[in-house]
Amino acid sequence: MRAFFVILICKLLKFIGGVIGRGSSLPGQIALKLYPGILGKIKLPSYIIAVTGSNGKTSTVEMIAHILQNNGKTVAWNREGSNQIEGVTTLILSSCTLGGRMKSDILLIESDERYARYTFSYFHPTHYVMTNLYRDQLTRNGHPQWVYEALSHSIHNDTQLILNADDPLISKFGQGREDTLYFGLDKLKTSINYNDGVYDDGIYCPLCFGKMEYDYYHYNHIGSYHCTACGFHRHDTSFTVTDADMEKKIIQIDGKYTIPLAFTGMYNIYNILAAYSACRVAGISGDKIADSIGNYMLKNGRIVGFNLGDHEGVMLTSKHENSVSYDQSLKYIRSTKDRCSVIVIVDAVSRKYFTGETSWLWDINFDHLDCPHVENIYLSGTYVNDLALRFSFTDIPSEKIKPIADIQQCVDYIKSSGNEKLYCVTCFSDKDKLLSRVETL
Amino acid sequence: MKVKILHLYNNLMNLYGEYANISILCRHLSEQGVECEIIKSDSCEGFELSDFDFIYVGSGTEAAQERAAADLIRKKDELLSCAAAGTVMLFTGNSFELLGSKITEDDGKVLEGIGLKDFETKVSYKKRYTGDCVCSCKFIEKPFVGFINKGSQTFGITEPLFQMQMGEGNSEGDKGEGFRQYNVFGTHLIGPILVKNPHFTKYIIELLTKGDKHFSYTDKFSPYEQGSYEITLRELNKRMNT
Numbered sequence: 015m016r017a018f019f020v021i022l023i024c025k026l027l028k029f030i031g032g033v034i035g036r037g038s039s040l041p042g043q044i045a046l047k048l049y050p051g052i053l054g055k056i057k058l059p060s061y062i063i064a065v066t067g068s069n070g071k072t073s074t075v076e077m078i079a080h081i082l083q084n085n086g087k088t089v090a091w092n093r094e095g096s097n098q099i100e101g102v103t104t105l106i107l108s109s110c111t112l113g114g115r116m117k118s119d120i121l122l123i124e125s126d127e128r129y130a131r132y133t134f135s136y137f138h139p140t141h142y143v144m145t146n147l148y149r150d151q152l153t154r155n156g157h158p159q160w161v162y163e164a165l166s167h168s169i170h171n172d173t174q175l176i177l178n179a180d181d182p183l184i185s186k187f188g189q190g191r192e193d194t195l196y197f198g199l200d201k202l203k204t205s206i207n208y209n210d211g212v213y214d215d216g217i218y219c220p221l222c223f224g225k226m227e228y229d230y231y232h233y234n235h236i237g238s239y240h241c242t243a244c245g246f247h248r249h250d251t252s253f254t255v256t257d258a259d260m261e262k263k264i265i266q267i268d269g270k271y272t273i274p275l276a277f278t279g280m281y282n283i284y285n286i287l288a289a290y291s292a293c294r295v296a297g298i299s300g301d302k303i304a305d306s307i308g309n310y311m312l313k314n315g316r317i318v319g320f321n322l323g324d325h326e327g328v329m330l331t332s333k334h335e336n337s338v339s340y341d342q343s344l345k346y347i348r349s350t351k352d353r354c355s356v357i358v359i360v361d362a363v364s365r366k367y368f369t370g371e372t373s374w375l376w377d378i379n380f381d382h383l384d385c386p387h388v389e390n391i392y393l394s395g396t397y398v399n400d401l402a403l404r405f406s407f408t409d410i411p412s413e414k415i416k417p418i419a420d421i422q423q424c425v426d427y428i429k430s431s432g433n434e435k436l437y438c439v440t441c442f443s444d445k446d447k448l449l450s451r452v453e454t455l
Numbered sequence: 456m457k458v459k460i461l462h463l464y465n466n467l468m469n470l471y472g473e474y475a476n477i478s479i480l481c482r483h484l485s486e487q488g489v490e491c492e493i494i495k496s497d498s499c500e501g502f503e504l505s506d507f508d509f510i511y512v513g514s515g516t517e518a519a520q521e522r523a524a525a526d527l528i529r530k531k532d533e534l535l536s537c538a539a540a541g542t543v544m545l546f547t548g549n550s551f552e553l554l555g556s557k558i559t560e561d562d563g564k565v566l567e568g569i570g571l572k573d574f575e576t577k578v579s580y581k582k583r584y585t586g587d588c589v590c591s592c593k594f595i596e597k598p599f600v601g602f603i604n605k606g607s608q609t610f611g612i613t614e615p616l617f618q619m620q621m622g623e624g625n626s627e628g629d630k631g632e633g634f635r636q637y638n639v640f641g642t643h644l645i646g647p648i649l650v651k652n653p654h655f656t657k658y659i660i661e662l663l664t665k666g667d668k669h670f671s672y673t674d675k676f677s678p679y680e681q682g683s684y685e686i687t688l689r690e691l692n693k694r695m696n697t
Contacts, residue, residue, distance in 0.1 A: 373646030376472025
């Protein structure tokens with residue numbers, strides 16, 4: 015009876031919240047206060063897929079939901095944000111019957127790395143997709159090893175792990191777990207034989223601290239590695255990108271499924287592969303997945319087209335305090351061919367908390383933008399000096415670098431000059447400061 | 456004039472863009488007409504510490520700190536004599552804990568420190584102390600800005616380097632942060648603190664060039680560094696006053 019009332023209250027609060035436009039974590043928060051063990055009382059579906067990791071959670075979850083729904087499955091899932099226990103509680107209680115039974119075929123959960131241990135103490139996912147662990151929001155996360163430690167408490171014996179084989183720290187979770195499945199990329203034409211980041215988090219083995227060697231890298235420390243001391247190495251994969259052609263914008267998975275890409279960024283390829291892996295495990299065939307996800311445009315606003323004067327623009331939403339996320343956006347710009355300019359905005363470091371910490375700028379390899387087709391680099395926002403100082407240590411010719419602190423002035427300046435393509439690289443916390451001043455598509 | 460710099464544990468202890476401390480220091484030394492030679496190494500084996508004018512170590516994970524402690528202890532006597540002879544050293548983040556007498560890890564394991572000062576550190580995996588900082592020190596007029604990100608508390612420092620106006624001190628409730636002994640500076644401020652605090656870079660350069668009577672420091676205006684410092688301080692002051 016207690017569960018009945020708590021579910022009812024949660025549903026009502028969710029409804030009211032929807033009407034007044036409030037976030038989706040409050041109803042769950044109140045439900046947990048009223049009945050801390052409520053999640054343990056719900057009859058959950060036979061497939062519970064969780065997704066976690068530093069980068070790609072939201073996009074991967076959106077793709078999994080899209081594929082599953084496209085193939086006739088009903089899915090309950092948490093859209094953008096709300097990935098801590100309160101948001102997950104809102105999701106579960108608002109999508110179950112008043113009798114406490116979930117009607118969906120599949121419960122799909124994006125989970126915050128640090129709080130997954132709390133969420134999954136009440137129930138365990140049947141399948142747990144882990145994308146990567148990078149230096150991410152170190153101002154609150156300490157460092158990737160620390161997040162690894164927190165995340166390890168969220169893994170239970172009755173959960174099957176689906177891991178990114180190309181990330182050494184993520185792969186460590188599979189040690190001693192026989193039923194673990196791995197996904198990864200074969201050596202591709204885009205593979206390189208050096209770490210192209212500013213720092214190298216793949217130098218030392220995450221198991222024994224021995225020296226690691228790589229056969230190839232896809233980007234930063236993601237690639238095919240082995241430890242020269244203990245033998246820890248990239249695991250063979252069950253789900254694999256076997257070929258990629260960035261010019262033709264296609265990838266091939268498992269040697270037979272060709273998937274056209276709406277966006278050729280390397281992280282998009284990993285997200286598609288992670289989604290493919292989860293959906294295969296959920297019983298969808300490879301060709302049906304390929305049909306569903308081909309040319310898929312994400313709806314979560316991570317990539318947004320816009321116009322500014324004669325410039326055709328693309329917002330590549332990246333994450334402040336997350337150098338790999340920036341590196342990926344910068345590498346994508348480098349891989350394009352048309353003449354372009356880039357605007358980088360650092361105004362509020364985070365949307366969730368205040369900090370003036372900008373050490374992470376030094377971990378980003380801005381030299382990716384040192385290429386002839388990048389004509390101007392505009393820097394803007396409160397921390398414009400930190401950006402300009404960081405750029406002064408790149409090899410990019412200084413005349414290309416244009417710091418304009420005020421975002422409106424910067425936008426006006428760009429609007430009145432040139433017609434080259436424009437890429438904006440910034441974070442969720444700052445992207446609307448540009449998008450509200452341009453014509454979005 | 457030439458300055459020899461050792462960036463020790465440049466991969467091992469480089470969690471927060473610490474390499475930039477060396478980049479900015481060398482840029483300013485060059486601007487002052489001082490030549491720089493930089494050696495980077497993840498081990499202190501293979502060279503004489505006394506060959507260097509400046510030694511720098513940054514922050515690492517707890518596991519990396521353990522590796523660094525095991526390596527550094529082998530050069531304990533050499534490091535202590537360099538410190539006593541006036542070699543300028545900067546240890547930022549958890550590397551500064553290596554200079555005390557011991558570090559007790561979360562699992563109870565004890566790491567032996569260099570013992571430059573008799574302080575000790577306790578590491579915890581449960582609680583992290585993170586936050587922006589504003590602090591002051593006795594020998595430089597301008598306040599410092601930075602960020603602390605640590606999973607430890609340090610006890611037994613009677614003469615700290617900084618007094619904290621904002622941010623965590625050496626241990627809970629302690630307003631004192633870091634320490635100085637001779638020309639060795641230790642602080643839990645992470646990342647490129649020389650980038651963020653141009654007055655500290657200038658002070659380090661003055662220490663490094665003190666022995667050369669032909670040298671005199673020429674002020675060069677670096678608008679981005681000044682701007683970065685002033686805006687960060689302004690934003691943090693706003694924060695403190697609300």
